[in-house]
Amino acid sequence: MTGPLLAVRDVGKTYGSIVALHGVSTEVHAGSVTCVLGDNGAGKSTFIKLLSGVHQPDSGRLLYDGEPVAFASPRDALDRGIATVHQDLSLIPLMSVWRNFFLGAEPTTGWGPFRRFDVGFAKRTTRAELRAMGIDIRDPDQPVGQLSGGERQSVAIARAVYFGARVLILDEPTSALGVKQAGVVLRYIARARERGLAVVFITHNPHHAYPVGDRFLLLNRGRSMGDFGRADITREDLTRLMAGGAELDQLAAELPSGA
Secondary structure, eight states: OOOOSEEEEEEEEEETTEEEEEEEEEEEOTTEEEEEEOOTTSSHHHHHHHHTTSSOOSEEEEEETTEEEOOSSHHHHHHTTEEEEOTTTTOOTTSBHHHHHTTTSOOEESOGGGOEEOHHHHHHHHHHHHHHTTOOOSOTTSBGGGSOHHHHHHHHHHHHHHTTOSEEEEESTTTTOOHHHHHHHHHHHHHHHHTTOEEEEEESOHHHHHHHOSEEEEEETTEEEEEEEGGGOOHHHHHHHHHTTHHHHHHHHHSOOOO
């Protein structure tokens, strides 16, 4: 295996007296999925902000293509190929699928005062890119708000892939979805991996992480509980660590057994 596309080395971040992250390390390889797991308050949001250029780490460092890097802003990170798909997806419900696909990066045709939005190119490209990801949207002209939650996530993923993402950060993409729609999103995460992207999948659900994950970073109150390759941890162990492990054993001992 070649070196990691993005490496996190002992990063830490504080906000005043609050330690949001401390000594966290992991790696993200091209063509693989790194899952970052933790409950609310574990530090997942801060981790995303450091990778996407919203904040700078106070300690440790990030390596991109083997070189130390400091992203000045989210635009800087995006220009270097690190795309973040947030929970709100940045999609406009009343706009069509193809308009949302090119939102903020509209292709044009013509010259000077005759330059205009190239609608034909936008529609053709949206259809082709969704099809390449295995996404079957009934009608790209329909408002994106009519799509299911899983379909909206898939559009956001395909858009990031088309615009040149090398690292794709997905912020809790399955958190508000039912079982079937979560499965849809997991399939597209696997498809992005097959296309060679380095995927960072942020989630609190080990049952969603394990089927697609190649590496698992577990966070608890800003600290790492372990950074495991897939061969080093089972689904059961991953679930147990997420659920609290020894804390649950102690709780079970304290509670009375069933009547």
